[in-house]
Amino acid sequence: MTDLTPILTKFWDAAQSWTLQTYLDNEGYQALDKALGMSQEDLVAMAKDSGLRGRGGAGFPTGMKWGFLPKPDGGPRYLVVNADESEPGTCKDIPLMMAAPHFLIEGVAITSYAIGCNHAFIYVRGEVVHVYRRLQKAVEEAYAAGHLGKNIHGTGFDLDVTVHAGAGAYICGEETALLDSLEGRRGQPRLKPPFPAVAGLYARPTVVNNVESIASVPPILLHGADWFKGMGTEKSSGFGIFSLSGHVTRPGQYEAPLGITLRELIDMAGGMRNGHQLKFWTPGGSSTPIFTAEHLDVPLDFESVAAAGSMLGTRALQIFDETVSVVRAVSRWIDFYAHESCGKCTPCREGTFWLKQIMTRLEHGQGTQGDIDTLLDVCDNILGRSFCALGDGATSPVTSAVQYFREEFETGMHTPWWVAFPPERSVLFDTKETVSV
Template sequence: MTTLTPILTKFWDHPQSWTMATYEDNEGYTALRQALKTDPADLIQATKDSGLRGRGGAGFPTGMKWGFLPPPDGGPRYLVVNADESEPGTCKDIPLLMAAPHFLIEGVAITSFAIGCNHAFIYLRGEVVHVYRRLMRAVEEAYAAGYLGKDILGTGFDLDVTVHAGAGAYICGEETALLDSLEGRRGQPRLKPPFPAVAGLYARPTVVNNVESIASVPAIIKQGAEWFSDMGTEKSQGFGIFSLSGHVKNPGQYEAPLGITLRELLDMAGGMRDPGHPLKFWTPGGSSTPIFTDEHLDVPLDFESVAANGSMLGTRALQIFDDTVSVVRAVSRWTDFYMHESCGKCTPCREGTWWLAQILQRIERGQGTPEDIDKLVDICDNILGRAFCALGDGATSPITSAVKYFREEFEAGCHTPAAELFPPAASTLFAKEQNTMVTA
């Protein structure tokens, strides 16, 4: 892996990359024209053959999910796009929607045609008002051009798209909590089964997919399943957006085939921000995945290899931390987030995350005890696999992995505050600028 794969990010540097005109200049909506002349079953099969797996974190085969829908019964069926990107460090879907929203809209149209959906929903995180406005404008452009609405391109296919702004709850990134929120209820996970494919939005068959998953569909239909599957690895095929943030010289979005390594991505990003401060730890898939260290620099970033090394590829949110950062402080901040965002439906998550946060804060202040470390791991073990949804599991992942790799820092928290061991000013990303007043 020595080169990037600009597909979804191909024209992000265009002065008006988000417009319909720019998208059509880059062969936009040609895949939709092709798809509308294809049998829907063949579109689903092409997606299966491509090997596209969900880009939202779980990595479930996208075409297989579409195939779970029951046979048509005359009633409506829905496509819901999960754009509620909320996890710390995860920042690929929002930039994609900001820079090139028509990739998603064309993907929504193709997917809806393939599964027999006439009304699709895009559930967007409510705080990103600028993205909401841009996405709404792109949908308006698609309606005006005849790519959405009644009798699309004269084929008789009808599709309406509703863009819905959520209220900023991380739990609504869980697909069934998202559906409840979309229906006007409090966002909390549903008991499964039934799964959304059988009884989803308004108790009708529903497909829920991530933004990047659906945005990848036009390229697959246009270029062919074999083109897509030739990239990546044997079981993790295709390309993906890797989000590098933290202590790197050039943070940003790097679109590359799955299986690339962090070492290669770091080279492309110009390396660490300061050669004198080496890589200490990093997240391969966002803050809800077990952390990695410098010994994992050459682990291929695909679903199987990352899992084999004890973590998850997740959303490919690579948060990079050098040796100026306290692991205890970082994990404590993430735990505060999960405590705050717990919906409170189940006891392990509601109570467990609260206790984890209290203990971590005590250790960070240098007031911990040796028993606190074992208590942290014990609470994590009692949450893992027992919470109603994956939020509880995700809250435990950075803690157990941090204790595994950096137990000595937690032990130091029994006598010395983290701020003394690792002064926060040293890990600041942006140096303070001195304001000077110019007088006449």
């Protein structure tokens, strides 16, 4: 049995976990002191040695991304934190910023020093106003305490941090669309190359990292790369926050080493809800190919999940039992992707539209004989032909659902989903209204 590793979540249950004082009581800003006494090259090497990989979905080595920046040329360079968490099912960065925002702020300061940045940006999803306000307050605390601003800790290092609220577009979770949005333009993916490391924000060298990636830097620096590599697997080092939602007894955030299995996590979550069995689940949010009960023992690390046919992604584990219609679930996801497509490229703009039309027919029991083949053909014309990963992500639930549950799609040619799978059986809460007299 793999144990949980509460590090970023260690003091979430403290009375006022989000305050600077609580963070200082838990080794807060000690790593920044250590970092400011090191060379920038050593910090980048430390990130590489730790094996830390991006916690935003792609899993790209963090230290390698830092190392891609060209040599200083006297101009500015930037750190941008992607806090635009909007993948359906993903809910780790938002609670992290709510419960312990100073992990992120200290990580921003350390990373900025490592890459030679004097102005960092945190791009927060616009709908989460409460998170935006809490993060702003934490930044104010850090400025007042001398952890940000001029001459940090008396070392001569200057850093300003700007917290920016987006306007609520899923596409702005893609790093280049985020940069365009941050510059005041419409959020749409850029053509690459050039990559952000060469020409990013304001056409200057830029590092774009996820919230959890940056928040993991202070504990790694404080306790050492070997400590971090002591958790996880050989190629997927360290810990991560796994977000369990859906039909488990205790949904929530479970911080554990990479390589833990869903079977272990479900046991920690009190098992499936009473009397029900696992039917399908997402290992990394709705844009990753779905898994079934046969994948319960797949280690949740980047390599093992990929070998099994999916992606670890954001570790958003959406759990569905046998009462749920796969066609209905996938149709709702496709509604989301069709709505959020920025429209810049034809395969994604047109493809998601037609996926939505076909899925809606199947959902309502009005499918035609060729619909399943057409679905797969449309997915084939989207996959690998879009500017960014939104198009690819939209195809993942469709193709994997047809692979594992083709018979349910065939049922959609004559039976509406609500007949085959009465919705009252899948709800998590009692929907009966009680009237007091």
